[in-house]
Amino acid sequence: MPELPEVETFARSLERALRGRRVASVRLLFRPLLRTGSPALLSRLKGWKVESVGRRGKYLIIRFEGGLSFAFHLKMTGGFQFVPKGASPDKQTRLIFTFRGVTPDLHFRDTRKFARLYALRTEAVAGFPSIAALGPEPLEVSLEDFARLIRRRKGRLKSLLLNQAFLAGIGNIYADEILFRSRLHPLRKASTLRQEEIECLWESIRFVLRRAIARGGSSIRDYADSEGRRGSFQESHRVYGREGEPCAGCEGLIVRRVIGGRASFFCPKCQKKGHSPFAIGH
DNA sequence: GCCACTGTTAGCAT
DNA sequence: CATGCTAACAGTGG
Numbered sequence: 207m208p209e210l211p212e213v214e215t216f217a218r219s220l221e222r223a224l225r226g227r228r229v230a231s232v233r234l235l236f237r238p239l240l241r242t243g244s245p246a247l248l249s250r251l252k253g254w255k256v257e258s259v260g261r262r263g264k265y266l267i268i269r270f271e272g273g274l275s276f277a278f279h280l281k282m283t284g285g286f287q288f289v290p291k292g293a294s295p296d297k298q299t300r301l302i303f304t305f306r307g308v309t310p311d312l313h314f315r316d317t318r319k320f321a322r323l324y325a326l327r328t329e330a331v332a333g334f335p336s337i338a339a340l341g342p343e344p345l346e347v348s349l350e351d352f353a354r355l356i357r358r359r360k361g362r363l364k365s366l367l368l369n370q371a372f373l374a375g376i377g378n379i380y381a382d383e384i385l386f387r388s389r390l391h392p393l394r395k396a397s398t399l400r401q402e403e404i405e406c407l408w409e410s411i412r413f414v415l416r417r418a419i420a421r422g423g424s425s426i427r428d429y430a431d432s433e434g435r436r437g438s439f440q441e442s443h444r445v446y447g448r449e450g451e452p453c454a455g456c457e458g459l460i461v462r463r464v465i466g467g468r469a470s471f472f473c474p475k476c477q478k479k480g481h482s483p484f485a486i487g488h
Numbered sequence: 489g490c491c492a493c494t495g496t497t498a499g500c501a502t
Numbered sequence: 503c504a505t506g507c508t509a510a511c512a513g514t515g516g
Contacts, residue, residue, distance in 0.1 A: 207495030238510095264496080282495045283512080298512090318511045320496065336498085361504060370497080377495060426495075427514090467506065469494085 207429050208280040210344065210375030211418035211439065213261050216286050219432045220268070220312075221259040223288065228255050228306040229270065236300035236319065242334075243325030250274070263340045263374030267331060275331050277324040278314070284321030286432040287313050312432070340374035344411050347373065352408045356396050363407075364392035365466040376411070379424055379446045382471050384410045386445045389455075391479045392463075392470050417442065445471040 208216070232248040234240055240248075254271040261267065268276040278284065288310040295302060301314040301323065314321075326334055342351065359366055366372050367381040376384070385392050387410040390403065399407070418424065423437035426447065430436045444454045448471060449462035458475035 209495070212495085279496080281497080281510095316511095317513070318494090320510060320512095365505080368496090379495070424495090429495080 207282065207377070207379065207424065207426060208264060208284060209377030209380050209423075210261075210264060210415055211380070211421075212423035212429060212437065213264050213266050213280060213375070214419050215423045215431050215437065216280075217259050217261040217266050220266070220286060223309065223432070224256040224259060224268070224305070224312070226255055227309045228253060230304040230306050231302075233302040233304075234300075235295060235302065236316075238319070239300045239314075239316070239321060239323050241322045241324050247274070247325055261375075262337055263343075263370055264377070265337060269328055273328050275326050275328040277326060277331060277334065277337065279322045279324075279336075280316070281318070281320035281322070283315075283317040285315055285429065287315060287430075287434065288432050289313050340370055341372045342374065344373045344375060345415055347408075349405060349408050353401070353404045356399065356404055356407075359396035361396055362392060362465065363390055363394045363396055364468070364470055366396050368466070368468065373411070376415075378468050378470075379426070379443070380414055380418065382446045383443060384414045385477060386472060387414055389476050389478075391474075391477045392465050392472055394479055445473065447471065 229251045232251050234245050234248060237245065251270055251274060257269040257271055259266070259268050264279060266278045266280065291311055293311060295313055298315045298317050299313045300316050300321070303312040324334060331337060355372065359372065363385060364381055367376050367384060368378065388407045390407060418439040421437055421439035421442065422431060422435060423429065424440040424443065425436035426440050445460050448460045451460050453460055453473040453476060455476045456473065458473055460471055460473055463470050
């Protein structure tokens with residue numbers, strides 16, 4: 207389910223474990239994972255150090271010495287896992303990194319095979335079309351810029367939060383949690399928001415994402431970080447996956463509706479289509 | 489066994 | 503530009 211908080215969790219633990227480590231080998235087990243660059247290119251990484259691991263939207267980016275970078279999109283089931291040196295891959299492992307010294311092997315696993323790896327020259331990463339098209343980082347955009355951007359938008363809030371060209375990194379779970387905290391209806395048209403509602407939405411985006419990162423993300427299926435630790439933010443979900451359960455803020459029940467082709471959970475009583483400037487305390 | 493559903497998003501039709 | 507549908511694939515739960 208990797209959305210921004212889960213990708214950030216991977217990026218932080220990989221950065222800590224891999225920065226300065228020297229690559230011993232890179233083995234591609236599932237050819238279609240690699241979308242840009244050839245398998246032969248991967249062998250050129252041998253002997254180079256990892257310079258940094260970071261994130262942009264839902265992309266996890268590993269920068270190597272020698273001017274090569276890997277941009278991973280984890281899609282729905284991609285993830286990294288450290289395993290003991292030489293451990294044999296399971297059938298869902300698509301790529302194996304090994305490193306010199308004591309660093310464990312790193313397996314990239316992806317059950318559904320949707321994940322993608324773009325091997326790019328480092329200077330080409332920012333200009334890579336699907337990365338260049340991303341909107342601002344939700345935790346970096348200022349309230350002023352956010353207000354300016356959202357006022358131009360006409361679509362429904364739910365679809366807008368999922369639109370990576372608007373803000374980068376928010377997915378289905380966090381969109382619903384953010385809207386609940388803002389007390390905004392998912393079908394509300396963005397251009398109709400008043401200033402207080404825009405401020406509340408901006409604050410809710412920051413609050414939900416920061417707290418989710420602090421909790422190591424949400425483990426609603428088998429998601430775990432690269433050390434195998436599960437996140438705990440699923441325990442703080444107020445609406446996602448809670449159809450029929452009582453709302454945390456009123457006596458009503460959470461409903462599930464399909465909006466823009468995506469399952470959407472919300473409280474129809476707290477999240478009215480009309481104006482509602484008050485955030486729910488969490 | 490069958491069917492519906494799942495965290496993403498690119499591409500194409502309307 | 504917005505929105506809706508499909509496809510890519512595997513597993514799970516009813």
